[in-house]
Amino acid sequence: MFFVYVIKSIEGFRYTGMTEDLHKRLAEHNNKNLSFWTKRGNDWKLIYYEEFTSKSDALNREKWLKGGSG
Template sequence: MKKGFMYILKCSDGTYYTGSTQDLELRLQQHQNGVGANYTARRLPIKLLYYEEFQRIDDAFYKEKQVQGWSRNKKEALIKNNYSDLVKFAVCQNETHSDNNDFDSAQSPE
């Protein structure tokens, strides 16, 4: 199996694009020429902010899908290699999250 790369681009409008590829240089040229993806083609120019190399392309694709689901803050922590913020932003941030996993207050059905 071929090696792969997961990468994060910054688009001209400030948004991030996360992708994966077997040939990072070629893929960056494609994005910059407007043929890499519809999303980046409408937001040129782009800038490579981060990439990781993997021994297998399927591992790079898996990481791409994982990072695509992350918040902007968590992506920025990854880009800056800031492990403490990466951990901080990994914590669930929605209102249903409880810092206390104590289920004693849960009501049981009668």
């Protein structure tokens, strides 16, 4: 399975990404040493996700959400 997700920090920052392991990736976002893009925020919480069987479908959805259309 592939997941497209949106997380939000306590400061209000949002991040959209794609992963095969949602729980592991969220832990990485909360570890400032492992995630370049989300190290500016604290206490990231999962606010939305979708599951896909196809990696290409997940990447297309991530791109759509990041493009301002979502």
